[in-house]
Amino acid sequence: MVDSDELESVCKRRGFIWQSSEIYGGEAGFYDYGHLGALLKDNWERSWKEYFLGLDDNYHMIYTPNILPYRVLKASGHVDMFSDVLIHCMRCETGFRADHLVEDVIDMNVEGLSAEEIDKTIEKHDITCPNCKGALSESDDFNMMFSVQIGPTGEHKGFLRPETAQGTYMNFFREFRALRKKMPMGLATIGSAFRNEISPRKGVYRLREFGQAELQIFFVPGIHEEVFEKKYNAEYRVNVMLVDDDTKLIEVDELKDLPIFYKYHLSKVFEFFTDKMNLDPDSIRLRELSDDERAFYNRIHFDVEIFLESLGGWKEVAGVHYRGDYDLTKHQKESGTKMSIPIEGERVIPHVLELSFGVDRNIWSLLDRGFGDDDRKWLHLPADLAPYHVAVFPLIRKDGLPEKSIEVYNRLKSRFRAFWDKSGSVGKRYARMDEIGTPFCITIDYDTMDDDTVTIRDIVSKDQIRAPITELNDILRTLINKEKTFSEYL
Template identity: 70%
Template sequence: MVDREELESVCKRRGFIWPSSEIYGGEAGFYDYGHLGARLKDNWEDIWKDFFLGIDDNYHMIYTPNILPYRALKASGHVDLFSDVLVHCMRCSESYRADHIVMELTGNNIEGMGAEEIEDILEKNDLRCPSCNGVFSETEDFNMMFSLNIGPTGEHKGFLRPETAQGTYMNFFREYRALRRQMPMGLATIGSAFRNEISPRQGVYRLREFLQAELQIFFVPGVHDTYYEELYDEDQKVRLLRDGEDEVKFVPVKELDELPIFYRYHLAKVYEFYHDHMELPHESIRLRELSDEEKAFYNLIHFDVEISMSSLGGWKEVGGIHYRGDYDLTKHQEESGTKMSIPIEGERVIPHVMELSFGVDRNIWALLDCGYHSKDRDWLSIPNKCAPYHVAVFPLVRKDGIIERSLDVFTELNSNFRAFWDKSGSVGKRYARMDEIGTPYCVTVDYDTLDDDTVTIRDIKSKEQIRVNISELVDVIDSLVFGEKVFNDHFSE
């Protein structure tokens, strides 16, 4: 169990993450990554890329701009639909979503209706504020996108992108040609997205500028997706919370009959990422199916990846697995006039999209939340590959040439790993510092080192030590950090 304030305090004090522009009082919804947080984030992104691009030779990274022109987001539906029509009560100034209040008071669903029509309905039916019976104001359109003007005349309207996906969709056809028409085709990207949230809350969980890591997979159902049947491990188990059920089930994906194979395949891959690579325990991961009400209209199948975070009060979304059908490419084809269809057996077919979407900041927070222990000692348990420092080097005491010897060891390790050297305070204090920032291994140079060229390696999880010769130190640390080998293998030797 982690208290959010305690975790935020460590993050600030040690250099992970904190509110942005804080010397000017800050601005809600923006966070900075400090020197440790930046490394953690970069490492997470590297592991994400290695894993998701690694599952198929035809999955690739691309990068696209943060600013998108008006028409791109008109096509995607964000200009019209990524907004709420609000009304305020003139008496008590309570604000409401106009469609919700009309629905509540009249029972009519008016989704997609324009502002003027809504005002008409409010007036004709003499609808009043439910809490004080006051009259409503005129409607106010609130779009969640940050708008801006491009160029000196300001005539070109644009937006900061509300999701990275649109840049990827617009590149579908060019990459389809550049990748020599291989399908299925995956285009991944990592980048910033921007949403002018009404009230950012809960630290990095809801931000106005945030990082997304997304993989868009393009294929034609019934044609390219059969490819996944060969790769598919039907016995792989995932923890699922189905819509309408209230218990999580740990089931092999082969039992999910009503979900297509390509969906099950990627569902399992996402689960594998969190369990095997983020090293989160099964109990902390679940894939939750969204109800029809929660689901966006274009998503045919939608499970969220949820991680149990005690600092945020329980299960929180860190990613989504969306089968979006042909919605995106169809919309861009309509708006742009550019062909998005590909030839299949003499006919032209618009490919479908399977989207794996992750909030990077939320994932970083999930690692910190799940990894931080404060019971007997404060220590951070994160995957070795994620750790800001892989290894630290200490002189046991500051005399008799031990400092110099430890610097030699440090120099060698630092050319192979992210290493850290510290002579300040007692050795126990230095272990404690490394515990707090998740450095998995600490190497200590002592008097035995002077006699026989051995050093100790201390493991963060168990606090146990092994003694190895300096000549094999790099190999041992390498196998501990990057290899399959775990500390106890060495310890029992």
């Protein structure tokens, strides 16, 4: 059982994550990454890039701005759809989402209606507060986007982007040409997105500014799927929960109604969590969303959920969304810029498969799943993601051991993220490294002074091996890259 108070305490004490602007009392929905959190986040992002760009030679990274002009988000539908019409009872003050209230009472689809239209509907059907039958206020449009004024007089309206994807969609055609018209094409990006959540809570899980890592894959169904079919492994096993069903581990090919391009990427996403984040398959599931839960433009939608005790259960950390041609069609129509590509003499607008990851939620998952406070407090992180790969200590602080340990540290620090310490006892230093997830600790003792060998201590087992200083680079590299396990060196 993860003690989330203890985990939070470690995060603050050691330098991972804490509330932003805290010296002024803080503001809900914003978090800072300290020096260890920043290392962990950078490492996760690097691993994500290596893995997902590695899926295909035509998958690439791009970066686009945080601020988008009004017209972009008008075209994407966010100005109209990314908002809630709120209403409250004038007697008992209870607040409601106006569209839900109207739908409950008169059974009509009010999606996309403006505040004025909803007010008219409420008046027409004489709808009152479901709690106390009191009269309802006029409804109020609440858009989840942060608006910004661009330019000296603010004459250009814009928004902080509510998702990183729109910047990518707008670049589809330029990159299609720059990449010499090769399809399928993948454009990935990592960056911040902003949503003015009504009630951000649960630490880093619902933020107003958060990181997204997204890969948008462009292709034309029936034309460009061969690439995926070749890579697809029907026997790959994934943990899924279908609508109205229990969680079960099955071969991905048993997901019969899904196209291969979808199953291929779904299984690769699952593999990222098991192989790169080292999460137990039992703690990960792919959950199919019902029609109600899915955004209207998503044709197929599975969320990746991880069981996080600190947040009370299964929590969404990523999603695989088949968005069809919705986005490119909208941008072609509103911008007047061609988004279609020539296929057998016709022009076709490509479809999009989106792999979307919440960066902060993924970082939190590593901390939650990795934290143990049984006999000791320790973090079990994948070695290549840990803030430090290796720490170097003198066993005791005399007889030249500290100087020798600095020599070893200097040999390692250009190749690894290394840390050197001499304060307290060696046990204390191991404990400190346990707490921040440093997988390996090297100790210089009296034998080192005779024969230039050192001990390497493993965070998981606390076992030690003895190795010559000259072999440290190779041993650490094979351990961090998982070419060999620690026990194979025992």
